[in-house]
Amino acid sequence: MSKNAHQISLAGIKVSRHGEQPMHQQLYESIRGAILGGRLKAGERMPASRVFCEELGISRNIVLLAFEQLALEGYLVGRTGSGTFVANTLPDALLRIKSRKKEPPIHTELLINTEADINPLPLPPDLLRRNSTKEVIKPFQTATPSFNDFPFAVWAKIAGKVLRYFNLAHLGYDDAAGYLPLRKAIANYLRVHRAVNCTAEQIIIVNGSQQGLNLIGQILLPRGEEFWLEDPGYHGARAALINAGGKCCPVPVSAPEGLDLNYAIKHYPQARMAYLTPSHQYPLGGTMPVCKRLELLDWANKNHMWLIEDDYDSEFRYTGKPLASLQGLDKGGRVIYLGTFSKVLFPALRIAYLVLPTLVLANHFRLHKAMLDRQHPLLEQLILTDFIQEGHFTRHLRRMRLLYKKRQDALLSSLHLYAPNLTYSNMNDSGMQSLVWLPEHLSDKAVSELLRQEEIIAPPLSDYTVTHFKKPGLLLGYSSFTEEQITQGIQKFARLVNGLL
Amino acid sequence: MSKNAHQISLAGIKVSRHGEQPMHQQLYESIRGAILGGRLKAGERMPASRVFCEELGISRNIVLLAFEQLALEGYLVGRTGSGTFVANTLPDALLRIKSRKKEPPIHTELLINTEADINPLPLPPDLLRRNSTKEVIKPFQTATPSFNDFPFAVWAKIAGKVLRYFNLAHLGYDDAAGYLPLRKAIANYLRVHRAVNCTAEQIIIVNGSQQGLNLIGQILLPRGEEFWLEDPGYHGARAALINAGGKCCPVPVSAPEGLDLNYAIKHYPQARMAYLTPSHQYPLGGTMPVCKRLELLDWANKNHMWLIEDDYDSEFRYTGKPLASLQGLDKGGRVIYLGTFSKVLFPALRIAYLVLPTLVLANHFRLHKAMLDRQHPLLEQLILTDFIQEGHFTRHLRRMRLLYKKRQDALLSSLHLYAPNLTYSNMNDSGMQSLVWLPEHLSDKAVSELLRQEEIIAPPLSDYTVTHFKKPGLLLGYSSFTEEQITQGIQKFARLVNGLL
Known part of the structure; x- marks a missing residue:
């Protein structure tokens, strides 16, 4: 201990002018030690700050800083007009920062109390559970690309290049709609290969098509209104639209042609949205012919109905040339086109995209996406941009x-x-x-x-x-x-x- | 042309046995050419499939495949009992896949029609707009870490290592709760440094704290019910909870102590949720003392109220030791703790986490997260795991x-x-x-x-x-x-x- 050390006789509280720590920190620890060691008792009145200043030869600011910290942590309590006291209930057991090296037991006794206060899930839990766990790929797992044939060396090489220029500008917040060069690359691909009518400004990058469906539901489906769902159809769409407050109207699917439009119009003429897989009905596999597409678009236009075109796997068409999208036929701005890289590259990438029919709508989606999760992580977007631009994607x-x-x-x-x-x-x-x-x-x-x-x-x-x-x-x-x-x-x-x- | 070529005199339709393409594809293209060239007229009846078989010496299957493709694309229409006809309205202009090399004009005339069918945003658009664009960092931009001092070389080196073992298992779907080793590393950090009472199983990785707030609102706030919001307070939380259907109840903040608990209890005793920044009130800067924290927890327990503890920047505490979390004091399983790497590492990483008080609740969040966007992208999670485990984070x-x-x-x-x-x-x-x-x-x-x-x-x-x-x-x-x-x-x-x- 240094020669300059001072001491309060009452409780052994001391500070050193040449200690390693700032003096208010020393004082805080010394008082805390006195309280924990029982030298200052619970409920006891603390000496006035003046006493500390005089006995320890320190400034009032130092004493006040230490007192404030002790009060914040619950060791001291101030009573207006009557000074500062050692707390009656000491918080130390609760506040000890370094004490939890071991895993704590889980609160099992709380389950009943809290479970009553949870909103119900939009679908039965066991249906959702299957899509929430780590997938082990065994035959004949569906909708999984061939990982063994993914050009991983190319991907890693581009990633290495991207990481070399992943500089300061890319660490902060970016456009909520997604990285602009990626949106340009996607727009270009869609125009050329899918006859989708779009520019980069109409595209919103989303965290997988599931987020795209949630966004569409939250923004475009008024709560309590009906939506058409192909039956059988994709349960992820059902979950997202029910979660947005929609009322599910299942519409039968005729195997070669997709959604039974006459049935839908007859039974649910009030519906405000339809979820569709016109290129390749999921899971039955039909394709909606052009004449039905035009009829559907006409109905949607006249009835203020939004159409979701989920074009989830149309890249893998084996006979004839790929069919044009519903979006490409839409003259009324009623189709929201949804595409994903999960099936054509790999799911852990989590990049899908929406094509909105107008700039007003795209801007609305951008703001809503920002409100939901601000933006997609940037590294994957940069790698994918180069992967497309260098021709590896096609x-x-x-x-x-x-x-x-x-x-x-x-x-x-x-x-x-x-x-x-x-x-x-x-x-x-x-x-x-x-x-x-x-x-x-x-x-x-x-x-x-x-x-x-x-x-x-x-x-x-x-x-x-x-x-x-x-x-x-x-x-x-x-x-x-x-x-x-x-x-x-x-x-x-x-x-x-x-x-x- | 090969010697084996056959020809239909009527319209010049032909196929070659030794052509590069499959015969049904050749036939499809030849018929399509005849229609587009005007050799087969709109509305004209097609020769029976038998005629094609005989004249071209090909099997009926080939003819049917070609007809099917042409019907799908709208060139042919079948009328029951009377054969196949060339369509009256030819779809080619609509369907031409390779024609959109130029950017299309945007549908400006549609704005009024579609704008009426968009749900309103939860906050005024200009408040949301500021958080949706690319940020250029200028003094004195708030809440931004020092990018110049980020150990980017270390990050890129770990990324390179991760990419070498980013093998087949990591390309598919993972646990919706997040990559387990990352959750373990976070739980360990939180127990040691933040006195947060948790195991990896209680943690859900989310796409930024904004997604965490949306998840909490959707799962735990019944629609139409009240929530307390610190006033002034974080507008991102306000947006997320209003978007979940909640009714915002602003509660005054007393600068040194945070939320005015007495006011809140007096004015909004029915509230079912509270959004709080107890370690460092945002934006005024107070810290909630332990006695008030205990009082708040007691109220929440008795009134089935959920508390969101947003611990957004408590890592940067300059005096005294860091304060323990509200979560660490919670005996009733009422606190959802929210932490983020945006402030301590960088925002474009988009990794934040929730700590749920019970396993039942954590599992419910996992299912809901899967329903919202399946999971967070994996690459960043792998890099961050190693960054923490190797000690670079602390x-x-x-x-x-x-x-x-x-x-x-x-x-x-x-x-x-x-x-x-x-x-x-x-x-x-x-x-x-x-x-x-x-x-x-x-x-x-x-x-x-x-x-x-x-x-x-x-x-x-x-x-x-x-x-x-x-x-x-x-x-x-x-x-x-x-x-x-x-x-x-x-x-x-x-x-x-x-x-x-």
């Missing part, structure tokens, strides 16, 4: 289209060979999965569960059904498995399923 | 704490020197900005706008005010500017502001 698409077609052929020929008594959907001109029908007496959920126990993934069609569609079926994804894996998987699948027929 | 925090304290000193001493007639908030023991009061007769919005025109950023306090707080003031951020920039900026600031006093 090259990868072409390779995957050929590869997936071969895998589809392998799946269908294995099914014909090993499970000849099953029937299959004949709509195989695009996509990443095929549909296998089951005999009417079987529950597709039960068969899917039986297969899952044997390590075969085959989502049941009834998971996508709201009311109308009763035929049992299973979805088999082929895009991420080699022809050998497909043949072996179908042999196992057939052994299990043939016994049930 | 090292960077320590460096920034010292640096920002120096910058605060520079700001305050420059203000004293160059603008001696202004008064300042004396709560400078933590944070990234200081508060300067203006004389009552000045409008802080007008002064802020005047400064903005001279390239000085100083957000007005009234931007954060709902009803109660009427004193004009300006916020000056210091964390991202050198002492020289600060001195020069304050000289300019003083020249402009002194003239108004």
Whole structure:
């Protein structure tokens, strides 16, 4: 201890002029030590600040700083007009910052109390749960690109380049609509390859198409109003639009043509929104013909209805040339086009995009996106921009289209060979999965569960059904498995399923 | 042309057995050419498929495939019982995939029609607009870390390492709650440094704290119910909770102690949620003392109220040791703790986290997060995990704490020197900005706008005010500017502001 140390006899409180810490900090710790050591008792009146100044030879500011910190932490309490006291209830056990090195026990006793105060989820939890966990890719997981064939070396090389110029300007907040050069690259791709009528200013980058659906619902669907949903159809869209306060109106799907427009108009003429997969109906696989598209657009225009065109996998069309988008036919500004890179690159990238029909609407979406989560992380956007601009994206698409077609052929020929008594959907001109029908007496959920126990993934069609569609079926994804894996998987699948027929 | 070519005399339609394309594709293109060339007229009946088979020597399947594709694209229409016809309205102009190389004009004539069908934003658009554009960092932009002092070389090196092992498993869907090793690293940091009572299973990674606030509002605030908001307070929280259907109840803030609890209980006893910044009230700067925290927790427990603890910048506390969190005092499972890496690392990272009080609640948030946008992108999560585990995070925090304290000193001493007639908030023991009061007769919005025109950023306090707080003031951020920039900026600031006093 230094020669200059002073001391308050009452409680052994001291500070050193040459200590390592600032004097108010020393004083704070010394008083705290006195309280914890019992030298200053709970409820006891503290000496006036003047006493500390005199006895320790320090300035009043130092004493006040220390007192303030002790009061903030609950060691001291001030009573107006009567001075400062040691608190009756000492907070130290509660406040000890460095004490929680071990994991605490979880509050199990609280469950009942708090559970009553949680809003319900928009869909049954077990349907949502399946899309919330880490996926292990096993045959015949659907909607998964072939990770083994992703040009990862190219991606990592571009990432390395981006990280070298990922400079100061890119660490702060960017445009909520997304990185402008990426939006330009996407607009260019969409105009050339998808006949989507757009500029970069109409595009909003979103965190996966699921966020796009939530944004559309929150911004364009008035609460309590009806929306059309293809039935069977994508449950992620159902969840997002119900969460936005919409009333789900399931509309039957005719297998070759998609949504049954006459049914929808007859039963739900008041609907303000429709969710559609016109290029490749999910999960049945039909394509909406042009004459029906024009009829739908006409209805939407006359009835102030918004149309969501989810173009989730139209890049993988194997016969004929790709069909033009609904958006490209829209003269009334009623279609919001939704595309994603999850299927054509990889899901963990989390980049999808919306194309809004007008700049006013795009700006509204930009503000709402900013309010929801400010913007998408930047690093992935920079890498993807270069990946598209350098031509890797369209090259990868072409390779995957050929590869997936071969895998589809392998799946269908294995099914014909090993499970000849099953029937299959004949709509195989695009996509990443095929549909296998089951005999009417079987529950597709039960068969899917039986297969899952044997390590075969085959989502049941009834998971996508709201009311109308009763035929049992299973979805088999082929895009991420080699022809050998497909043949072996179908042999196992057939052994299990043939016994049930 | 090959010797094997056949020809339909009627319209010059032909296919070649040895062509590069599959025969159905050739036939499709040849028929399409005949229609577009006027050799097959609109409304004309097509020859029966049998005629094509015979004349071209091809199988019926090939003809049907080509017809199907042409019908899908709107060139042919089938009439039941009477054959196939060339469509009356040819779709080609609409469907031409490769025609949109130029940017299209924007639909300006549609604005009025569609604008009526957009839901209103939760806050006035110009307040939201400021947080939706790319930020250019100029003195005295608030809440911005020092990008120049970010250890970017370390970050890029870890990214390079991560990209080498960013293997197949990381390209697919991950846990919606976030990458588990990152959640473990955060839980460990929070237990040791913030006395937050948690395990990795209670943590949900979100896309910035703004998404965290939206999630909390959607899951825990029943629509139409009241929430307490500090006034002045963070407008991002106001927007998110209003967007979730909540009714905003502004509660006055007493500068040294934060939210006025007595006022809140007296005026809004029915409120079901409170948004709080107890460690460092935003933007006034007070700290809620322990006795008030205990009182607040007691009220929340008895009244089934949820408390949001937004601990947005408590890492930067310059005097005394950091205060313990409200969450650490909570025995009833009523506090949702919200932390972010935007202020301590950089905003474009978009990683923030929620700590839920129970596993049931954490699981509910996981499902809801999956429904909103499935999960956060993975690459940033992997880099950040290593950055924390290798000790760079706490090292960077320590460096920034010292640096920002120096910058605060520079700001305050420059203000004293160059603008001696202004008064300042004396709560400078933590944070990234200081508060300067203006004389009552000045409008802080007008002064802020005047400064903005001279390239000085100083957000007005009234931007954060709902009803109660009427004193004009300006916020000056210091964390991202050198002492020289600060001195020069304050000289300019003083020249402009002194003239108004």
